[in-house]
Amino acid sequence: MSTAHATQLPGLPLRRIHHAAIICADYARSKHFYTQVLGLAVVAEHYREARRSWKLDLALPDGSQVELFSFPGAPPRPSYPEAQGLRHLAFEVDDVDRCKALLEAHGVAVEPVRVDEYTGRRFVFFADPDDLPLELYEAPPRA
Structure with missing residues (x-):
């Protein structure tokens, strides 16, 4: 079934995707990858002591963002690439x-x-x- 001609239904007036959030296993390694390899710009970086977690906001030229998180003990992705979720x-x-x-x-x-x-x-x-x-x-x- 083709959805090439989607019908505009009444609903929320969404404008664009603001950000995608990613939880990483090794914060320093992932920070390097997203900033130095992919070249995303750092918007803000915060260490949240209560959660023992980093939150790094990264921007693309159009203003969309990637949020990079570190959480201790976060489980790995269960399979690749057809796991449920993103x-x-x-x-x-x-x-x-x-x-x-x-x-x-x-x-x-x-x-x-x-x-x-x-x-x-x-x-x-x-x-x-x-x-x-x-x-x-x-x-x-x-x-």
Whole structure:
């Protein structure tokens, strides 16, 4: 069943995704990955003593954010990639090949580039330090 022509139903006036929250196993390793490898900008960083937990707010150029948390004893993801819950987090990029090469230069294993069968746009999957599935999805050509 195709949902290409979704009907606008009355409801909440949602505007965009504000943030995605990620719980990591090794805070320093994940902070390095998201800031130095992916290049997300640090908005705020807080250590919450009562929870023995870090909270790091990271921003993309469009203002959307990733919240990175550390919680002692958090269980690992039960399976990959078809576990219930968030399937993956996708970032839009202008050039999938260039970004793939940059990730590989940082030692990140990246799957082969694929083409979305419905949009014709190119994409590629890789994982963060906790094996969370991430995707780079190529933006449409600019007119």
